[in-house]
Amino acid sequence: MKTKIFILIVAMFLFNGLANSRELNDLAILSSMGIELDEDGNYLITVQILNTKKPDSSSGNSSSGGSGTSNVTVFKSNSSTIHGALRDIVLQSSKKIYIAHMELLLVSEEVAKTDMFDILDFFIRDNENSNNFILAVTKDTTPKEVLEILTPLETNPTQSIKNTIKATYKNKGTTIDNILTENIQIMLKPGMNMVAASVGIDGEVKKEEGSDNINSSASSAKVIAKELAYFDKKSLMGYLTEEEGLYYNLGLDDLKSGMLNMGTKEDGYVVEILNAKSSSTPRVENDKYIIDFNFDLSCAITEISREKKIETFDEEVIIQKEIEERIKNGFESFANKCKNEYESDLIGFGNIYYKRLNKEYEKLMAKYGDDYLKHIDINTNVKVKLVNEGSVMSIW
Amino acid sequence: MEENNSKKFNSAKEIIDYIKNSTSNSEDMVYKELELGKETVNIVYSEATSDGNFIADFIIRSLRYLFNENINEKIEKKENDSNVIEKVNTEKKRKGNLQEKIKEKKEEDLNSNENNFANILENLDKNLGAGKIKKLDINNEDIFYYIFSGFTCIMYDKEVFAVESRASLDRSITEPAIENTIKGPKDCFIENYSKNIGLVRKRLRTEKLVLEEQKVGRRTKTKVGILYISDIAKIELVNNIKEKLKNIDIDAILDSNYIMELIENSKKSDFPTIISTERPDLVSFYLLQGRIALVVENSPFVLVIPAFIMDFVNNAEDNLQQSRSVTLTKIVRYIAFIITIITPAFYVALITFDQETIPTQLLVSFATQRDGVPFPALVEAFLMILSFEILREGDYRVPNAVGSTLSIVGALILGDAAVNAGIVSPIMIIVIAITTISGLMFTDINMANALRLWRLIFLVFAGLAGIMGITIAAMLFIVKIASTKSFSKPYTYPVAPADYTSLIKTIFQRKDYSKDTKRQKILTNNLTKYKKV
Known part of the structure; x- marks a missing residue:
């Protein structure tokens, strides 16, 4: 027994041992990273480090501690490689950068337009990395600027940006909150291309000091979630519109909730999508590739303009038809745009064939090659159920 | 002589x-x-x-x-x-x-x-x-x-x-000091041999309750009574114990713990393999299961043989409470059992090796609290465990009048001051406190000591190899308890060897008395408690 225990202890040192031991005090917890290019074409990295300094006992109850009082520190560094730049931060920081808790990766448009695999390679390969951060593109701004803005609602700006994206995805449906692994899965899927969330800055960024932003009650600059950025095989192509983001999520059966404004301001109404289910079936007819999309939505009318009247059952049916028509047209025009304008298979039409009718997919690829997308047609069936037609009386 | x-x-x-x-x-x-x-x-x-x-x-x-x-x-x-x-x-x-x-x-x-x-x-x-x-x-x-x-x-x-013409040198029967009950009987064994036997006899008025006596100890000539119910207990076990008592050659028996140590089979076991209780109702309950009780003269603790680990984890008072609602209590107790062994080790492992597993917010909270603490987490944990053990031991020995002062000085002032001085982090105090409090659930002092020992073993392994170390320590722990035997009965019964009816009965839910007609096979050959009408 004694020898066995001895062997076990020795084995512990050999297999794992103290090599991986790190005291928490020696780690600088990185919460978000921004990647852009500097003038020389090197990577410029901006990182937000969570501040784990114990609050002064003079400023309140010292034993409470916690994240409530912690803030962030921003470091910048540049190098020809991402890991190299990251290591160089040690030159400025007293602690080693600990990347496993990264929650957000911001990529400038410039970088995103080059090969995305170049950037993601480090995050996939290094085993210390977390892989559940959200990848977002900074639209019309740079990661450096975004990360230097301190946000008013949450003490941790990264959390704030991340939560903004998540909330937008959940409540508005116009963006996505895919984490790295999901992104990479999509990138590696045949017949499917990636989209990513994008963030931008609303308001004016003060150049001098970031923390002033918190002190003024109406902070001048806010980080906002913007439209979806879409990619081809590996690099950024452009941005979808907000409504297209909604149809993107709908097409992938991933829509949690959404809003549609119908009609004009005077003669219109607002539809809230409460629940959406979608299914797709690929088929081949007379050498034509057709995918049937079936959408099944529960909607509620939440706002009705002065001019609009929904009183009878017939009117309700008409409205139902209107919504169905709107979603059908919207989705089909989005699909057509993907085919003709964006030239990127975002919803993964090819992938649907690849998964369901693999032989047809191979034929498709052999026949048209990378141009296959233009030869797939979409057929959409929308079924809308109005669970609440906006009747004021029925509430009471 | x-x-x-x-x-x-x-x-x-x-x-x-x-x-x-x-x-x-x-x-x-x-x-x-x-x-x-x-x-x-x-x-x-x-x-x-x-x-x-x-x-x-x-x-x-x-x-x-x-x-x-x-x-x-x-x-x-x-x-x-x-x-x-x-x-x-x-x-x-x-x-x-x-x-x-x-x-x-x-x-x-x-x-x-x-x-x-x-x-x-x-x-x-x-x-x-x-x-x-x-x-x-x-x-x-x-x-x-x-x-x-x-x-x-x-x-x-x-x-x-x-x-x-014996003089009465005994105290009167009082409430149990260690094994408190909420609903159960409140009498407890005292130092008088015949009164102790009487306390059991008055509960089991059957001629089948046999008392056999032996005198042990060359100088003390202490009476040791073997109590068992003749048609339930396994007679081999009784003979085995009689043989063991006969073979004891020692000059003095001052307490039942002497007997406990002398007849215990697996002396290497960290965990107690004999129940030692001061409650007569509990002894009667065990006797009816087919176990054997040893009443030792001048000792207020009666030994019950054999014992399983579940007897120490579970409280017998569960049998007196509503059978359905007691399930939750039992589950809480198992959680506490695990907490009291593993928490400091787990904390150290997470803090020094596997920070990835902690949610970011919590990690930041931990890091903030640990800021400025000069010791590694392992040393910090040892320091805190040591001071809490000193506090505990002191609390046992101190006269009652000073007890509350000690608690206040020890727990409140010392803890708070240590945190303010930056010697330990507040989270470590929480960890040690929850560990100690969970440990209080297990009243048997031998069990508490065993848990204390294993807490340290887990901590050392965690300090060496993180979660992997805990896994290894857990393996050792399981090997240890699984290889322990109490008078040739497997210690981990009813988990291993699995006895499903008994498993559910002991682990999750007490069986309704009206449905509980069978005895446990491992303890007796006479399985039928009564026939259902």
Whole structure:
């Protein structure tokens, strides 16, 4: 027994041992990273480090501690490689950068337009990395600027940006909150291309000091979630519109909730999508590739303009038809745009064939090659159920 | 004392001299000579262990009466002394039984004073109205055992009679001090052997409850009673224990823990393999399951054999509470069992090795609290465990009056000051506190010590190799408890070997009494508690 225990202890040192031991005090917890290019074409990295300094006992109850009082520190560094730049931060920081808790990766448009695999390679390969951060593109701004803005609602700006994206995805449906692994899965899927969330800055960024932003009650600059950025095989192509983001999520059966404004301001109404289910079936007819999309939505009318009247059952049916028509047209025009304008298979039409009718997919690829997308047609069936037609009386 | 085996005593005087010599004239020994008619009777007792009033009232008086009676009979015959009759009548009221016996005597034998005298002594056990009376074979039996057990020795010529005249040296039956109950019976064993047996007997009024006695300890001659229910308990186990008790060769048994250690099979086990309880209701419950109880003289703790780990984790009071709602309590207790072993280790492992597994917000909170703490988490944990153990041990020993002060100084002031001084982090205080509090659930001191030991083992392994270390320590832990046996019964029963009916019964839910008709197979061959009508 004694020898066995001895062997076990020795084995512990050999297999794992103290090599991986790190005291928490020696780690600088990185919460978000921004990647852009500097003038020389090197990577410029901006990182937000969570501040784990114990609050002064003079400023309140010292034993409470916690994240409530912690803030962030921003470091910048540049190098020809991402890991190299990251290591160089040690030159400025007293602690080693600990990347496993990264929650957000911001990529400038410039970088995103080059090969995305170049950037993601480090995050996939290094085993210390977390892989559940959200990848977002900074639209019309740079990661450096975004990360230097301190946000008013949450003490941790990264959390704030991340939560903004998540909330937008959940409540508005116009963006996505895919984490790295999901992104990479999509990138590696045949017949499917990636989209990513994008963030931008609303308001004016003060150049001098970031923390002033918190002190003024109406902070001048806010980080906002913007439209979806879409990619081809590996690099950024452009941005979808907000409504297209909604149809993107709908097409992938991933829509949690959404809003549609119908009609004009005077003669219109607002539809809230409460629940959406979608299914797709690929088929081949007379050498034509057709995918049937079936959408099944529960909607509620939440706002009705002065001019609009929904009183009878017939009117309700008409409205139902209107919504169905709107979603059908919207989705089909989005699909057509993907085919003709964006030239990127975002919803993964090819992938649907690849998964369901693999032989047809191979034929498709052999026949048209990378141009296959233009030869797939979409057929959409929308079924809308109005669970609440906006009747004021029925509430009471 | 072994010398007296070879000695032959010829008179009472010799015996008394022998006693005086052997005890080196101890001051508590009392020697008395009684003149009864023409004859002289010697009385020897130890005033420390005997009840002086009892001896005066019931032994000396009775003896005088008995012999006076003999003399008076003759006078009565001749003169019909009315005074004596009156005296006899008053005595009659007090000792009716005795009188009848004496009447029988009267008819039988009235020949000579001497004959009568020998005769009465010969049948003293019948004639004397006092407790246990035994005629001692002075050449073979140890007279001192009787004297110091509180017997009074009556000597006439070579004859020695021991009459029980024990002084009450025991406290009264109180509420249990360690095993508190909320709803259960509140009596508890004390240091008196026969009262302890009585507390069990009054619960199990069956002739099948057998008591076998053995004396253990060369100097102490401590009585050890083996209690079992003859048609439930496995007789091999009883014989095994009897054999073990017989083989014990030790000079003193001062408490049941001595016996516990001497008969325990797996001495290497960290966990207790014998239940030691102060509650008679619990002993009765175990006896009915087919277990065996050892009542040790002068010890308020009764041993129960065999024991399973579940007996220490579960509280027997669960049987007194509503069977359905007790499930939650049980689950809480298992969680506490794991918490008390693993929490410090788990915290150290997460903090120093596997920070990835902590949610970011919590990690930031941990990091903020650990900021400025000069020691590694492992050292910090050891420091805190050490100071809490000191506090605990001190709390056990301190007089009750100072106890609350100590708690306040120790727990509140020391803890708070240590945090403010930046020696330990607040989270470490929380970790150690929850660990200690969880440990309080397990009342058996041996169990608590075992848990303490394993807590440290887990901590060392976690400090060396993180979660992987905990995994290894957990493996060792499981190997350890699974290889432990309590009197050849598997310690981890009913988990391994799995006994599903019993598993559900013990682990999750107590069976309804009306449905619980079977006993556990591992403890008894007599499986049927009762037949369902």
